[in-house]
Amino acid sequence: MTPRRTSLPLRTAAIPAAMALTTALAFLPTTATALGHDDHAAAATTADGPSLSYVVNTRPGQDASRIRKAIAQAGGTVVVSYDRIGVIVAHSANPDFAKTVRKVRGVASAGNTRTAPLPAQSTDDIDAPKLLSEKERQAVAAKAGGGQDPLEPLQWDLPAIKADKAHEKSLGSRDVTVGVIDTGVDDTHPDLAPNFDRKASVNCVTGKPDTADGAWRPTAEESPHGTHVAGEIAAAKNGIGVTGVAPGVKVSGIKVSTTAGFFYTEAVVCGFVWAAEHGVDVTNNSYYTDPWYFNCTTDPDQKALVEAVRRASSYAERKGVVNVAAAGNENYDLTSDTITDPSSPNDTTPGDRDVDPSVCLDIPTQLPGVVTVASTGAKGLKSSFSNYGLGIIDIAAPGGDSTAYQKPEPPATSGLIYNTLPGGQYGYMAGTSMASPHVAGVAALIKSTHPHASPWQVKALLKAQADDIACPTPYDIDGDGTVDAVCEGGKRYNGFYGAGLADALDAVEK
Numbered sequence: 001m002t003p004r005r006t007s008l009p010l011r012t013a014a015i016p017a018a019m020a021l022t023t024a025l026a027f028l029p030t031t032a033t034a035l036g037h038d039d040h041a042a043a044a045t046t047a048d049g050p051s052l053s054y055v056v057n058t059r060p061g062q063d064a065s066r067i068r069k070a071i072a073q074a075g076g077t078v079v080v081s082y083d084r085i086g087v088i089v090a091h092s093a094n095p096d097f098a099k100t101v102r103k104v105r106g107v108a109s110a111g112n113t114r115t116a117p118l119p120a121q122s123t124d125d126i127d128a129p130k131l132l133s134e135k136e137r138q139a140v141a142a143k144a145g146g147g148q149d150p151l152e153p154l155q156w157d158l159p160a161i162k163a164d165k166a167h168e169k170s171l172g173s174r175d176v177t178v179g180v181i182d183t184g185v186d187d188t189h190p191d192l193a194p195n196f197d198r199k200a201s202v203n204c205v206t207g208k209p210d211t212a213d214g215a216w217r218p219t220a221e222e223s224p225h226g227t228h229v230a231g232e233i234a235a236a237k238n239g240i241g242v243t244g245v246a247p248g249v250k251v252s253g254i255k256v257s258t259t260a261g262f263f264y265t266e267a268v269v270c271g272f273v274w275a276a277e278h279g280v281d282v283t284n285n286s287y288y289t290d291p292w293y294f295n296c297t298t299d300p301d302q303k304a305l306v307e308a309v310r311r312a313s314s315y316a317e318r319k320g321v322v323n324v325a326a327a328g329n330e331n332y333d334l335t336s337d338t339i340t341d342p343s344s345p346n347d348t349t350p351g352d353r354d355v356d357p358s359v360c361l362d363i364p365t366q367l368p369g370v371v372t373v374a375s376t377g378a379k380g381l382k383s384s385f386s387n388y389g390l391g392i393i394d395i396a397a398p399g400g401d402s403t404a405y406q407k408p409e410p411p412a413t414s415g416l417i418y419n420t421l422p423g424g425q426y427g428y429m430a431g432t433s434m435a436s437p438h439v440a441g442v443a444a445l446i447k448s449t450h451p452h453a454s455p456w457q458v459k460a461l462l463k464a465q466a467d468d469i470a471c472p473t474p475y476d477i478d479g480d481g482t483v484d485a486v487c488e489g490g491k492r493y494n495g496f497y498g499a500g501l502a503d504a505l506d507a508v509e510k
Contacts, residue, residue: 009263009346010183010225011286011326011433013375013385013400049095052112053079053207055265055308058086062106070107074100079266080208082273085311089207089266098301111304113265115291116347129224129427130416137426143411149235149243151426154418156378156408157232157398161438162505163245166445170508171237171248173448178233178251178440179280179321181271182226182287183261184218185253186422189227191235191242192251200252200278207266209274216253217422223261224421226253228429229286231420232437233444241426242419245441245504249448252280262290262347265305268364272312276319281447282458283316284440285325285364286433291345293328294360302360309363317369322447322455324371324440325364326399326432327387331485332357334366334389335495357389366392371443371459374497375399375435377406378415380469382485382496384477386432390488390495394459395466397442397502399435400428405477438502445507465510466500468492 054076058067064083071078075094082088086108094100101110132140141150147168158164177197184203187196203215218226234251235244244251254274256267268289275283289295289309295302313323332339334357341360342352357366364370374396375383382388383401403415416428439462446461447453453461471487471494478484487496 009261009287009290010223010431011288011329011436012225012429012431013329013383049093051091051093052114053264053266054090054092054098054110054112055269055304056088056090056101056110057108057304057307057311058088059106059108060086062086064088067104067106070104071101076101079206080270082269082312085273085315087269087308087311089269102300109300109304109307111301113305114262114347115345129228129421129429130414131425131427140411149237149239149241151242151418153411154413155242156412157400157417157438158243158245160376160378160380160398161245161442161502166504166508167237167243167247170445170448172246172445173249173451175451176249176281176444176447177279178246178249178282178284178444179254179275180226180230180233180251181254181256181268181275181283181285182229183223183257184216184226184255185230185251186217186227187253189231189420189422189424190240191238191420192227192230194236194238195234195247195250197250197252200250200280201254202274203255204267204270204274205255205258207270209270216255218255219259222259223257224427225286225433226255227422228419228427229284229433229437232417232434233284233441235420245438246444246448249444254283257287263287265289265308269308269312272309272316272323275321276316280321282322282324282440282443284437285323285370286436287326288328288365289363291347293341293344293346294339294355294357294362296355296360298359306361306363310367313364313367313370317455320455322371322443322458323364323369324373324436324443326436327365327372327374327393328362329385329431330387331385332387333485333495334362334387334392371395371439371462372498373397373432373436373439375432376497376501377401378408378412379406380501381406381472381477382475382487383430384484386435388485388487388495393495393498395439395462395499395502396469396497397435397438399432400430442502442504442507445504449508461507461510462502463499465503465506466498467503468500469497470494471496
């Protein structure tokens with residue numbers, strides 16, 4: 001199999017922090033009829049195509065039961081129907097399923113959520129986060145100052161956003177929960193167990209919530225990504241290991257990634273709806289929705305995927321949730337007229353395609369209302385890999401960078417981000433995946449300080465409290481004499497850092 005390195009849906013940079021993504025999806029049920037224009041079954045046809053998953057978006061006020069019947073007549077099986085947002089998840093082996101259902105009265109759009117027949121391809125990408133030896137961990141713990149957790153000296157990212165100072169005033173409220181929509185969270189980790197919100201945790205991989213005990217956890221074969229993200233947000237300040245940005249708030253695991261590492265639309269929709277209805281205040285989204293890095297609204301299938309996730313994320317916001325997302329790791333200018341995307345569709349055979357990012361969207365990153373986060377390194381510069389763009393980036397936060405480019409001050413030694421891993425472990429990772437949870441943590445501190453603040457007010461405070469960073473001129477991160485990216489805008493708002501660097505201290509003081 002071909003390793004998915006440069007096309008990881010996770011927002012983790014392809015530097016020494018890449019992660020393992022392995023195994024396969026289950027077969028889906030098949031049926032075999034087609035539907036006529038009048039909503040009645042046409043002559044039966046053989047369902048001889050691959051079994052795929054679809055989203056069907058209905059128009060407001062439509063009779064969902066009638067449309068579910070039409071889906072069955074078109075050769076589909078309904079998995080779950082989110083009537084409150086008009087999104088139905090269905091499976092079908094009818095190759096004309098989407099085309100047929102789009103003709104049904106009351107259907108706004110419909111599209112397949114993947115291009116691979118099930119089961120999907122596996123990968124042997126087994127690069128793992130960098131771990132410290134027990135001897136190295138003991139040496140770090142010996143340097144911890146008063147009030148620091150033993151491994152906190154390695155966390156240069158906390159003082160970068162003044163989180164260490166914020167913790168002297170507040171650790172955040174137990175009434176606030178951050179939902180980690182990701183690869184799963186190991187709630188047995190000693191730094192996560194004290195703050196884990198089991199009632200707000202779920203497995204959404206099929207598109208239908210699975211609340212079985214532990215269903216939100218990653219298996220040994222799955223990526224540690226979600227556990228690392230959860231620790232950055234809310235690792236407890238308990239004298240054991242590391243410290244989160246908001247170590248007094250709760251964190252939940254909302255698992256949306258297949259074992260093979262694919263974040264399909266039906267799972268992401270389920271994740272947002274679950275967060276909306278289970279007391280989550282902030283979601284963190286450090287991924288893009290597979291199999292398309294950019295979903296082109298000119299394509300009927302991809303348009304349906306954008307619409308389904310937009311409805312779900314907007315529903316969550318209307319229910320009081322602040323949605324935070326990573327900007328991506330390809331050093332793309334998301335305001336360019338054209339971007340060459342070599343990674344889509346990543347569940348079959350990707351190929352180069354030129355896309356207009358104003359029409360072809362990275363979701364959920366570019367959806368309305370979502371806080372889009374760029375990454376900075378230990379020197380405060382845009383990370384070498386971080387996507388950017390004036391009017392796209394809302395705010396910046398530490399996500400790490402190559403130590404050769406941005407080396408932290410001692411006692412920290414690595415330019416990557418150190419935090420929790422499954423099995424009670426700790427390790428380094430980097431990417432906008434690691435920047436986004438810093439902002440989610442700051443948003444949780446704001447919500448703790450202002451418990452009645454609306455999502456709009458929390459987002460406004462995030463930006464107003466951010467520390468201004470001017471554009472670097474020029475931006476030559478590797479020092480080879482060539483400009484690596486062009487930053488547009490002024491000190492208070494620009495394409496590299498948006499409104500600036502997230503500020504945890506202001507979050508608990510203002």
